[in-house]
Amino acid sequence: MEIRHQPYTITNCDFVLSSRGVLRHVNVVIDEGKIQSIGRERVGDELSCVGMTLAPGLVNAHTHTGMMYLRGYSDDQELGPWLKRVWEVESRAKEEWMRLSSELSIIEMLAGGITAFIDMYFNPFDLVQLSTKYGVRAAAGPTFLDSFKDPHEIDKEIREVARKRSPTFSPIINVHSLYAVSRQTLLLAKQLMEELDLPLHMHVSETRDELFEVKRLYGKFPVEVLASEGILGSRTILAHLGWVSSWEIVSIASSKARAVHCPTSNMKLATGGFFPINEFLQKGITLALGTDGPVSNNSLDIFREMKQAVLLQRHGYWEASVGARHVLKMGSQEGYKLLGLNGGEVKEGALADLILIDNKWLRPLTEANLESSLVYLATGRDISCTLVEGKMVYQRGISMKR
């Protein structure tokens, strides 16, 4: 069932996970792509959501949608040999594989309640088109990776992608990693970042080998290199950071750089290391969650990622200070903050990027355990409906009363 007009009203939800806490018996009015009111008011058509929870849309802040054609390939290997095998296949990948892969990844993410994502791969123009086709927010751009493509061609592509900004598509600059580009390429990326005022998204401090390699090349740790080259700042989005040092975290915080944690991928690829969520949060660093690509996870499910993030902290620290409410925020609100958007929260004035969760399998469910049920029990398969700017971009088993 389509939503034909805005304004409309979401009614009869069992629970609403709002920024004021868990609410019951409230209506949520959507108009002009935003949440207009939360309370008694009803305007326009009504979307009756008995048995459901209304929550903020989720953000997959680090993924590689175009790799779906490789999911399940080389699953039981460490990152080093894994990357070698994957790059070998990628070097002969057809453009069509990437386009179809991104399309399948988007469908899977929408069906799992993901309303926005950050993509690093080699098919940014597909993402321009697909973000409009599916109405999902995509941040994507060409990727600097010297062994794959001449950096000057990437330069040209980035300038082209930068002109494709739309309500759903945001251009970014991707740099694979410090070990996969030359210093010259790095400085080219920096220049583009400043000239075009675009975010720069990069794998950083993912493995111990990377630290050794970067130390050998630059005499410094990865985040130190980014700082000394003038790249670290409010435009940079650093993914992984499992091997970041405490003094680099200080430097991330003071530079206002943003971070993405990908616990499942780091564990699956046996990268070791440790991502200290508390240190990031206490220093006020914007910190989101990513599934990483379909080949290194393999699911694209932020629900599972939220649980994994908690479990990994508890295993490492032997204590439970990071809990459901922290990772729920990282999976939604922090992701929107990282993207520079006013969303990821159920509050008046925020973008109407929302999900409706079928509560059927989430039992017993109360105000008190709602957050932890979403984190420790739910998966993307519990989604009934995904809304972006108030538009229904995915739905299963929901109907509208006019």
Added chain:
Amino acid sequence: MEIRHQPYTITNCDFVLSSRGVLRHVNVVIDEGKIQSIGRERVGDELSCVGMTLAPGLVNAHTHTGMMYLRGYSDDQELGPWLKRVWEVESRAKEEWMRLSSELSIIEMLAGGITAFIDMYFNPFDLVQLSTKYGVRAAAGPTFLDSFKDPHEIDKEIREVARKRSPTFSPIINVHSLYAVSRQTLLLAKQLMEELDLPLHMHVSETRDELFEVKRLYGKFPVEVLASEGILGSRTILAHLGWVSSWEIVSIASSKARAVHCPTSNMKLATGGFFPINEFLQKGITLALGTDGPVSNNSLDIFREMKQAVLLQRHGYWEASVGARHVLKMGSQEGYKLLGLNGGEVKEGALADLILIDNKWLRPLTEANLESSLVYLATGRDISCTLVEGKMVYQRGISMKR
């Protein structure tokens, strides 16, 4: 749709995960509760399973079904304070809460492809009844826990439960832990184990605190105590073991005791420690997986547990030697071995305890990536049908041709 008669034939599966590897274009004939043939033969009614994978039923080898009423309670705490809060509520639990809890847990497990489970709680007679009602294999029995109930009453209950053996119900003796019973109770449990020839299932070496406490009480580590008291042997089922020492693993192996790993619960309850899967497998110890109870996980999903087991090994060892095929075996075949049953495998002569997985969301799917897709991507929500002794005990969206 019901299966009315045996023999019948499962046809048209996309894939069959058999003990001979991944098969395509084969029929599986079921008769008298067992797999009669895998090949060209077709007998009786046909269950057409286009778009599905046939795989062995999964075993949840350590859980507490009767705790479902507490799911989502006290989620963000470490084991010590968590157990204190949980025990406080349990001390005033009504019998009906436990019965309904076990029933809901069983429904959830069947819907997630679990065909057999081992239960430790205070309502074994409910399990006797529910295992028949739902056709699921349950191993359960009264639990020695001195602060809850007089051990002599437990003794009486065990003798009664021991007479309730049925095709689906297996009586066992549960001992909560070395720190929750006296030495006298422990010896009573041992005596019953020998006299009635029943398995003895127990939490062992779950936390570091437990090690300190047991060391203080007995001057030994937990498995050493079990060995010196004459309890460790082929009848004992040891759950958790996150803090087991290398020499205790040797002793588990030589005594033929069996082990259950519960990675998610250990991580969620911040017990630290480390469970070395490779050491257990290399020593030939029967090793299954458990979700633990709905309050400490919170899902009862062996698919998620299989992935978690791999991830935790990789994080701890920085290498990928434990992979999909190991945990698939732990989740099925090893669980059946632990229960003393010829099941958990798709092979001729084995029990027809089987699952049909809907492949819809498991894409791309090939012979080569089937195992890893089941481990890294699937969840219990992908189950279309669960069979125990060839009887359909759960089904969703499947139909039969007569």
